[in-house]
Amino acid sequence: MSRPLATIVFLxxxxxxxxxxxxxxxxKAGNLSHIEEWGLGGRRFGAWISWFLIGGxxxxxxxxxxxPALMYGAGALGFFALPYTVVCYPILYLVFPKLWKVSNKYGxxxxxxxxxxxxGNRWLALAIGITGIAATMPYIALQLVGxxxxxxxxxxxxxxxxxxxxxxxxxFTWTSGLRAPAMxxxxxxxxxxxxxxxxxxxxxxxxxxxxxxxxxxxPAKLILPLPPKGSSGAYxxxxxxxxxSAMALFLYPHTTTGIxxxxxxxxxxxxxxxxxxxxxxxxxxxxxGFMAFASGVEKLPQFSEGFARYKASYAxxxxxxxxxxxxFVGIAFxxxxxxxxxxAAIMAIASANIFSRDFYAPFVCRKDSTSQMLAAxxxxxxxxxxALVFIIAIPTKFAVxxxxxxxxxxxxxxxxIVFSLFTRxxxxxxxxxxxxxxxxxxxxxxxxxSFGPTWTFHxxxxxxxxxxxxxxxxxxxxxxxxLSIPLNSVANDQHRDETEIADYV
Amino acid sequence: MIRILFLAIFILALWVPxxxxxxxxxxxxxxxxxxxxxxxxxxxxxxxxxYKVEDKKEPQQ
Numbered sequence: 001m002s003r004p005l006a007t008i009v010f011l012x013x014x015x016x017x018x019x020x021x022x023x024x025x026x027x028k029a030g031n032l033s034h035i036e037e038w039g040l041g042g043r044r045f046g047a048w049i050s051w052f053l054i055g056g057x058x059x060x061x062x063x064x065x066x067x068p069a070l071m072y073g074a075g076a077l078g079f080f081a082l083p084y085t086v087v088c089y090p091i092l093y094l095v096f097p098k099l100w101k102v103s104n105k106y107g108x109x110x111x112x113x114x115x116x117x118x119x120g121n122r123w124l125a126l127a128i129g130i131t132g133i134a135a136t137m138p139y140i141a142l143q144l145v146g147x148x149x150x151x152x153x154x155x156x157x158x159x160x161x162x163x164x165x166x167x168x169x170x171x172f173t174w175t176s177g178l179r180a181p182a183m184x185x186x187x188x189x190x191x192x193x194x195x196x197x198x199x200x201x202x203x204x205x206x207x208x209x210x211x212x213x214x215x216x217x218x219p220a221k222l223i224l225p226l227p228p229k230g231s232s233g234a235y236x237x238x239x240x241x242x243x244x245s246a247m248a249l250f251l252y253p254h255t256t257t258g259i260x261x262x263x264x265x266x267x268x269x270x271x272x273x274x275x276x277x278x279x280x281x282x283x284x285x286x287x288x289g290f291m292a293f294a295s296g297v298e299k300l301p302q303f304s305e306g307f308a309r310y311k312a313s314y315a316x317x318x319x320x321x322x323x324x325x326x327x328f329v330g331i332a333f334x335x336x337x338x339x340x341x342x343x344a345a346i347m348a349i350a351s352a353n354i355f356s357r358d359f360y361a362p363f364v365c366r367k368d369s370t371s372q373m374l375a376a377x378x379x380x381x382x383x384x385x386x387a388l389v390f391i392i393a394i395p396t397k398f399a400v401x402x403x404x405x406x407x408x409x410x411x412x413x414x415x416x417i418v419f420s421l422f423t424r425x426x427x428x429x430x431x432x433x434x435x436x437x438x439x440x441x442x443x444x445x446x447x448x449x450s451f452g453p454t455w456t457f458h459x460x461x462x463x464x465x466x467x468x469x470x471x472x473x474x475x476x477x478x479x480x481x482x483l484s485i486p487l488n489s490v491a492n493d494q495h496r497d498e499t500e501i502a503d504y505v
Numbered sequence: 506m507i508r509i510l511f512l513a514i515f516i517l518a519l520w521v522p523x524x525x526x527x528x529x530x531x532x533x534x535x536x537x538x539x540x541x542x543x544x545x546x547x548x549x550x551x552x553x554x555x556y557k558v559e560d561k562k563e564p565q566q
Contacts, residue, residue: 076537079537079538082518082541082542083541085545086514086544087548089548093555094511210532210533210534211530214530224525224537234521236521239519269559270556272552273549273552273556274549276545276548276552
């Protein structure tokens with residue numbers, strides 16, 4: 001324990017938040033033995049709580065570590081996180097109030113459940129549910145990386161602190177359900193905002209202003225490279241990366257859960273305008289990556305071990321350790337660690353909702369709601385434990401690659417979930433085949449590309465580097481469209497739609 | 506049809522050739538960075554306008 005004061009501040013804040021997590025179950029209490037209460041907070045969260053909850057959901061500890069690390073390593077490309085978390089909000093506004101309305105009317109608590117109601121095809125819903133859980137598992141694991149880095153940076157050795165944190169996380173998820181992360185996210189955001197505002201003011205002052213910081217960045221990293229002749233180069237790579245990530249964002253189980261837990265369409269729409277406040281913060285955080293680069297912390301001997309172990313992820317923690325007094329280091333690191341607990345809890349709950357409603361209920365036990373609840377809670381524990389094993393037993397690099405793949409998979413549920421809110425033209429088997437085509441082609445291209453996210457396509461002699469997720473979801477939609485026409489004439493499933501046209505206006 | 510404003514958000518945020526440059530800088534920050542931060546504010550205002558206009562039209566819920 002090389003920094004006692006920082007560690008004490010850190011521990012006090014984290015323990016306070018954990019107690020809050022246990023108390024949260026009583027807040028606006030409902031019947032927590034019912035899954036809509038446990039797994040969706042009773043669909044009662046107002047504008048403010050939704051703002052904090054969805055904010056805690058989208059802007060996670062992993063984001064706070066990974067985006068500055070990407071800026072630190074790759075430069076301007078890492079700033080794609082900004083257009084990404086800008087264009088996701090028109091999508092949120094256009095699509096998800098509709099999902100809320102229909103889900104509220106029929107009692108759906110997950111995206112796949114809506115699809116099953118819409119098409120009466122439990123296999124399509126199963127495919128979408130599996131996609132969600134597969135994409136979420138590495139994501140939870142990566143939240144732990146953020147935590148691991150700050151715990152390591154405080155000089156606390158071993159896996160024990162991480163294990164303790166996760167056992168506690170599992171315990172309050174079990175007792176309080178979605179109310180726990182909702183309440184904790186408020187504290188988390190206060191700490192994050194304090195940290196970001198202080199660092200973004202103090203560090204440029206101590207480093208002689210922004211112009212001095214940017215003067216240290218090599219020109220090749222400062223802006224995107226100009227595209228060569230006959231190619232759209234880094235431009236289309238950057239734009240498709242932002243657009244594809246934005247299309248995928250609200251299809252993740254944890255973000256869908258965050259949206260469905262709000263009290264109504266108006267709250268979702270208002271939040272689409274208010275959530276960009278977090279994007280500003282993310283932009284400032286991204287610039288911390290450049291500040292860490294300019295300050296040259298990597299060359300200081302006391303940080304060499306940290307950089308060797310955590311690579312670029314260590315850049316921002318090292319910068320904070322180097323620039324600030326210990327008590328502030330404690331606050332900043334607590335913000336990151338708590339920023340991991342919030343989304344990890346929501347992810348576990350969201351996966352549990354899917355397991356219970358889309359695997360257990362339709363395939364194992366249709367009626368008994370007590371056993372469905374128990375199935376959900378147990379599966380939340382499996383997700384948390386799984387993530388823990390994942391991060392301790394498997395190299396981080398592997399988790400990062402799986403998370404990248406997860407993004408490519410989750411976007412393949414776009415046609416089935418998003419298109420279905422606007423039209424009932426598609427046939428459920430065609431959507432299933434489209435999904436399969438998308439998942440297989442994306443996985444193949446990503447592995448072929450040794451886990452780089454963009455692939456250069458050649459269109460009429462012109463090279464267009466594109467985020468693989470965008471290209472493959474396009475293929476997915478084309479397949480689903482083309483097959484729907486013949487399939488609708490031989491195996492029409494329109495009559496299995498339990499929803500009405502009036503639900504979608 | 507006020508939703509046409511959303512189209513502006515997509516163009517402002519994703520048309521990379523328009524903002525991939527260093528000059529002019531603002532407080533020493535290259536254009537590439539401060540422009541994209543500015544787009545966040547603009548899009549937030551545009552979404553708020555769409556919300557207000559549509560909310561007035563249908564006062565149910």
